[in-house]
Amino acid sequence: MTIAAPHRFTGGRRIDISQLIVWTIGGILLAIVLLGSILTLRAGHYTAAQWRDFVVFGIAQGAIYALIALGYTMVYGVLRMINFAHGEVFMSGAMTTFFLADYLNRSGFLKAHPWISLVAMLLFSGLVSMTVAVLVERIAYRPLRGAPRLVPLITAVGASFFLQYTFRGLFGSGVRAYPAIPVLQGKLWVFQKTQIAVFVGVLITLALLVLFLQRTRAGLAIRAVAEDREAAALMGVDVDRAIVTTFAVGGFMAGIAGVLYALVFVQVQFFMGFLPGIKAFTAAVLGGIGNLPGAAVGGLVLGVIESIGPSLFFDGYGIRAAHQLKDVIAFTILVLILIFRPTGLLGERLGGEERV
Amino acid sequence: MRRPIRSFTVLLLLLAFVLAACQRAQPTPTPAPAAQPSPTPAAAASPTPAAQPTPQAQVTKPTDPIGVLEIKPGEPIVLAWMLTVSGGTAQLGEDSKRGIEIAIEDLGGELLGHKIELVGEDSGCNPEGGQAAATRLAANPRIVAIVGSSCSSEARVGAPIIDQAGLVMVSPSNTAPDLTDPAKHVDAYLRVAHNDKVQGRVAAEFVVNKLGLKRVATIHDGSLYAEQLANVFAENVQKLGGTVVAQEAVSPEDTDMRPVLTRIATQQPELIYYPIFNPAGSYITLQAKEISGLENVKLMSADGLLEPQTVQNAGQAAVGLYLSGPDLTVLGPKYQEFVQKYQQKYGTKPVAGFHAHAYDATMMIVEAIKKVAVQAPDGTLYIPRKALREALYQTKNFSGLTGNLTCDQYGDCADPKIAVYEVFSTDTAGWPDSAIRKIYP
Amino acid sequence: MIVHAARRAIFIGLVAGIAGWHLSLVGLIPAFAQRRLVGDALTFSYALLVALLALAAYATGRRYPGAVQRIPWGILSALLSSLMLFLLALLVTHLNLRQILLNATPELARVLTFGGGASGAGLVRLLLIGLLAGLFAGGLSALPRPWGRVIVSAALMTLLLGLLRDVLGPLLPQVVTSFLYGTAGLSLAGALVTFLLAAVLFTLRWSLRAKAVTARATAAVPATLRQPVTQALLLLILASVPLWAGLFLSNVADFVGFYILMGLGLNLVLGFAGLLDLGYVAFFAVGAYTMAVLTSPEVGQRFTLDFWIALPIAIVTTVLAGLLVGLPVLRMRGDYLAIATLGFGEIVRLLVLSDWLKPYLGGAQGVTRIGRPSIASWRIDSPQEFYLLVLLSCLFAWFLSVRLRDSRLGRSWFAIREDEHVAQAMGINRVTAKLSAFAIGASFGGLSGALFASLVGSVVPASFSLLVSINVVAVLVLGGMGSLPGVVVGALALVGLPELLREFQEYRLLVYGIVLIAMMLFRPAGLLPERIHRRELEEAVEEAREIAPAEIATGRG
Known part of the structure; x- marks a missing residue:
């Protein structure tokens, strides 16, 4: 942490062969994508309405990525570590809240007071995820603060397995389906009502988060620690508390994302956190890790590209079952961003310059 | 720095030595089955030598080209299952496993004076799970035979491993045509489930002739079962004069099917056929009607989704879904009796479509063991493995719960009866009668 | 004052209790209630529970100075954990949690109380075992340094041998196998002999290492492994694996x-x-x-x-x-x-x-x-x-x-x-x-x-x-x-x-x-x-x- 070496120190500014090869590969990929898009558009299989639908699906998916990504980005900004277990924090809220939702449904409360039920579910899920996130920080990360970077990364992986298989042991490996919420069934203009609920939920959560970070002392402390931990400590900021708050807030948002996910996708199971977790991380990197608006933008962009990409990029080539390649697109974007623009679309913020 | 080199040379020499030793220890290469005079089932069949106490014990030990299993007195006869009992497809495998357990119970837990022990491996309904489970089962030399696997993908990679280990497997629910295709069939593999050549045809007839729909789309999930069933269905629809407007694929872990469904919607199908598993199947059921252009499309799946989870997970969206699968309504009183036992033992009606098949598979194996096993006077039981396989292939008119089973040379033993069901209610408490009803044929 | 001193013991006792809840509810403890390790009484589930209680007592003991303090505080925290376990048994028996928690079965209550059930008898049994485990582990923590480790390592060795019965049984000579193992797990005599042998071995190793400390304290590989003879022997053993190991182990x-x-x-x-x-x-x-x-x-x-x-x-x-x-x-x-x-x-x-x-x-x-x-x-x-x-x-x-x-x-x-x-x-x-x-x-x-x-x-x-x-x-x-x-x-x-421990796959x-x-x-x-x-x-x-x-x-x- 003490050696703040300038990032671009590469022993001279001449372009070496290795960089040339990398840029060439990048160029070829870009050409493939562009050509594919042109071919697809010229073939004209899809109507404008269908393209619009793709975007809508993508935004709904992306909004959920965005919420999870915020947790990654905040923890990275404050601690400079990747909280690999964050996907599991998301899962724990969604899995546990299933039982609340099921209970509300059986007792008829869900039908009678859908909005109250929904808020109760969101809060409950948020609290469960928050508890899990704080516990993970306390047990697996805090004792290792200051250890080499690989060490907390390994405990994070360990915590991820531990949480997954704890939930599997507690609730079984089967798939559980959330009850349908009657007021959210059906369509409003081109949107499903559940999708609208997700947008609204994400927007409100984001607004609250920004308010929290900008207007409260705890938020100020988090920002101070993200800027410079040692200086913040010297200025009287309780670093441990700021870090716990970060985990708690990130966890709470992941919990909310869990319920919103369940509104759109209905089925939940113990393994559901893994892929959204990695995707959300991709989103965070895409937007510029440590940057809050970046995470939100990154999530939406990733969601839309995933939804629209397979059809747009590959349809023109007549590739079979192009939709299977959507994760390839997501991971390729991740790698490309890391190679060509490691600071992300909006640049790193929240923290300082140093990135080791 | 010399030392590593020296010890390396020493080691190479050592290895060469062991290699040589090993090569000698090798069993003689397997000769053609016909060349080896193995005890044919007929020879060892009717009065087991154990019935007449002969003084020479060693004479009774049979020889067999792929090995003889020796079970000492007091040791159990080990049967194994290789089924999917976790994750989204757990009900499919669990149901079959219960069939096996009831079969063993019906035998009194004993066979030829030995207790029957049941072991098993979860095969997870994917090739990797099948590979791992088969590798593990193959490494257990006590196993006589295997009931499994649940999903065709498991068998495709698992069966060759089982085959090499000299074991034999009878599947209760693999239906992919490839597995008993003359060019691809492995010797160790038999099945009592229907071949999807039949199921795909019946499903196509239902769609074109009964529903009168001409434009269909199919979705598979990359599994052998789904891909082949979707293809058979598509071929038959075309034969009957329909058109296949789209053939798509998803992966089993996908949750967002909307983009795929939108792609399909561009072709305006009247019916989507997606013979896949849960949870991916339920995602399609849930999301299909949300897509503009698919509001009135009919949905149809197959035996992979013929379980209460399909209805529980998709809720109201599942109503109207068609499911093809084994026709259990035409089965006789023996089946009804079995269902009662099932209900008593597990407190629920059968949860998927292949419990009776598993029961039949177990009983078929037991019959074959009875035919080929040789009992020594001291109670030791010898089971020649190749002969056991041959006995299974010679099964004729075996009267099982699912019909009269006769095996052909490629391992198809089923007496296929296929029906199409319709989901009419979301009430799964009294599965199957409370939620689905047979509508074809 | 005493409350302040007791804080650590209580905290560790509670943490161990929560760990017990976790292991029970994820199914690890009820799943192996039939898996016998030693004799007919000690199943894997019981071994886990006892180990948990003993661990609580040991960890507590080590935080207090002197044997006089270590043992009673150790017992206190073990008793506290037993109480927590009993509480879980009570909850599982009287509330129907099975709709949510897969493993909250009456069977779990039986296992948790060592067969006594969620009643007075079960409580007495559990507390008694907690007391013994606390006494034993508290005592261990009070022993001078090598001995506690030797005993724990030997006990773990014995349990491992019991677990590996199905793997090792067929490999060992018939005489050894029939002496060591019963119908399931180790026989009592086998367990005793294993424990003693392991204890002697670990003691030897300890004293050897103590000697080596002056020479090379931190040698990653024991010095004996460096000699060419040992190396050759090791290679010979490695190369001969397929001759004795059988299909499963080779795999x-x-x-x-x-x-x-x-x-x-x-x-x-x-x-x-x-x-x-x-x-x-x-x-x-x-x-x-x-x-x-x-x-x-x-x-x-x-x-x-x-x-x-x-x-x-x-x-x-x-x-x-x-x-x-x-x-x-x-x-x-x-x-x-x-x-x-x-x-x-x-x-x-x-x-x-x-x-x-x-x-x-x-x-x-x-x-x-x-x-x-x-x-x-x-x-x-x-x-x-x-x-x-x-x-x-x-x-x-x-x-x-x-x-x-x-x-x-x-x-x-x-x-x-x-x-x-x-x-x-x-x-x-x-x-x-x-x-x-x-x-x-x-x-x-x-x-x-x-x-x-x-x-x-x-x-x-x-x-x-x-x-x-x-x-x-x-x-x-x-x-x-x-x-x-x-x-x-x-x-x-x-x-x-x-x-090797395949039954734990899940x-x-x-x-x-x-x-x-x-x-x-x-x-x-x-x-x-x-x-x-x-x-x-x-x-x-x-x-x-x-x-x-x-x-x-x-x-x-």
Whole structure:
């Protein structure tokens, strides 16, 4: 942490062969994508309405990525570590809240007071995820603060397995389906009502988060620690508390994302956190890790590209079952961003310059 | 720095030595089955030598080209299952496993004076799970035979491993045509489930002739079962004069099917056929009607989704879904009796479509063991493995719960009866009668 | 005052109680209620519960000074944990939680109370056992240093032997087996003898080590292992495995071998050069798929090559793949490198999975009928025969690793690991060094993959998931980053042991997670650490511990 070496120190500014090869590969990929898009558009299989639908699906998916990504980005900004277990924090809220939702449904409360039920579910899920996130920080990360970077990364992986298989042991490996919420069934203009609920939920959560970070002392402390931990400590900021708050807030948002996910996708199971977790991380990197608006933008962009990409990029080539390649697109974007623009679309913020 | 080199040379020499030793220890290469005079089932069949106490014990030990299993007195006869009992497809495998357990119970837990022990491996309904489970089962030399696997993908990679280990497997629910295709069939593999050549045809007839729909789309999930069933269905629809407007694929872990469904919607199908598993199947059921252009499309799946989870997970969206699968309504009183036992033992009606098949598979194996096993006077039981396989292939008119089973040379033993069901209610408490009803044929 | 002193005991007691709740409710405790370890009474579930109580007492005892304090506080915390367990038994019996919690069954209550049930009898039984466990473990913590360890290690050894009955039973001579083992688990006499023998062995080892302390305190490998005679003997034992081990064990040994190969490969990249590669599975996959495509008649050009021709091609292909991955990530470090490589790993898996490449790579159903090697007329077919091939490859990789470590290239890797900028300033060519680490490291993975494909006879995309990469990293972490013997120990512990204890399959990853966290908390340098690395880690953790309280103090001030 003490050696703040300038990032671009590469022993001279001449372009070496290795960089040339990398840029060439990048160029070829870009050409493939562009050509594919042109071919697809010229073939004209899809109507404008269908393209619009793709975007809508993508935004709904992306909004959920965005919420999870915020947790990654905040923890990275404050601690400079990747909280690999964050996907599991998301899962724990969604899995546990299933039982609340099921209970509300059986007792008829869900039908009678859908909005109250929904808020109760969101809060409950948020609290469960928050508890899990704080516990993970306390047990697996805090004792290792200051250890080499690989060490907390390994405990994070360990915590991820531990949480997954704890939930599997507690609730079984089967798939559980959330009850349908009657007021959210059906369509409003081109949107499903559940999708609208997700947008609204994400927007409100984001607004609250920004308010929290900008207007409260705890938020100020988090920002101070993200800027410079040692200086913040010297200025009287309780670093441990700021870090716990970060985990708690990130966890709470992941919990909310869990319920919103369940509104759109209905089925939940113990393994559901893994892929959204990695995707959300991709989103965070895409937007510029440590940057809050970046995470939100990154999530939406990733969601839309995933939804629209397979059809747009590959349809023109007549590739079979192009939709299977959507994760390839997501991971390729991740790698490309890391190679060509490691600071992300909006640049790193929240923290300082140093990135080791 | 010399030392590593020296010890390396020493080691190479050592290895060469062991290699040589090993090569000698090798069993003689397997000769053609016909060349080896193995005890044919007929020879060892009717009065087991154990019935007449002969003084020479060693004479009774049979020889067999792929090995003889020796079970000492007091040791159990080990049967194994290789089924999917976790994750989204757990009900499919669990149901079959219960069939096996009831079969063993019906035998009194004993066979030829030995207790029957049941072991098993979860095969997870994917090739990797099948590979791992088969590798593990193959490494257990006590196993006589295997009931499994649940999903065709498991068998495709698992069966060759089982085959090499000299074991034999009878599947209760693999239906992919490839597995008993003359060019691809492995010797160790038999099945009592229907071949999807039949199921795909019946499903196509239902769609074109009964529903009168001409434009269909199919979705598979990359599994052998789904891909082949979707293809058979598509071929038959075309034969009957329909058109296949789209053939798509998803992966089993996908949750967002909307983009795929939108792609399909561009072709305006009247019916989507997606013979896949849960949870991916339920995602399609849930999301299909949300897509503009698919509001009135009919949905149809197959035996992979013929379980209460399909209805529980998709809720109201599942109503109207068609499911093809084994026709259990035409089965006789023996089946009804079995269902009662099932209900008593597990407190629920059968949860998927292949419990009776598993029961039949177990009983078929037991019959074959009875035919080929040789009992020594001291109670030791010898089971020649190749002969056991041959006995299974010679099964004729075996009267099982699912019909009269006769095996052909490629391992198809089923007496296929296929029906199409319709989901009419979301009430799964009294599965199957409370939620689905047979509508074809 | 007494309350203040009791705080630690109460806290640990409660934590152990919560751990007991967790283990019970995830099903680990009820699942093995029938699994007998010693005699007829001690089942695996009971052993776990007793161990938990004893651990609570031991951990408590160690925080108090002097034997007079250690024992009573230890007993207190064990009793507290027993009470918590009883509370759970009560809850499970009187509330119907099964709708939510799968394992909250009446059976669980019976197991938790050692057969007494959630009643007065059960409470008495549980408290009595808590008392005994507390007394025993509190006593242990009060004993002088080596003895507590010797007794605990011997007890663990005995339990392990009981667990491995089905594996070891058939291998040992009939006489030994029938003496040691009963109908299930160890017989009482067998357990006693095992315990005593193990205790003697551990005592011996302890005293030997105490002598060695003055000479070489931190030798990673016991000095005896360094002698050529011992080495030759070890090799002889290793090479003779297929003669005595049987099908099952040989199979396990093969899989351990695959992981040792991968571990050695990743060790070059991560252990030596300090580049965290979370996508190492990509090389394993490339090796396996190259072998599959070249030798199976099912995919591609419908021609088949011999194993011995395909093997070098597979290795060369992985070296190219290593370069391809290495090039773009040259400038990345730390987390960014980890994530980028993770991305590469997933891309490879997703591509082989896709329908698009199905005609060439088999798609989701993979490729079967992969060729097996043969030497003259001898076809290497069974796991036993394959083992020799695997062993040979591992030794070769080991040998290469040792040579590389002591070479100029190895030194430059170490330099990069320590500080990249300084290394560059000292004239080390970063590009060459990093790329060679990636390429050579990848080739070991490719070799492992090619052998794997050939042994199993089929490859499917799901075998190449992220889990494999994480497994290999964990093997390194457990063994000790950069340490070659560590790789072997790590692979044995993380791949071999779970295979042997197969009935625990369902809980494997749960325990795996716990082990990873615990290792990092208590022994971050691994089991057999490399010297330099250990020193670094200890310093860093030490530093962190010194800083942390200071930070808190300033924060509150």
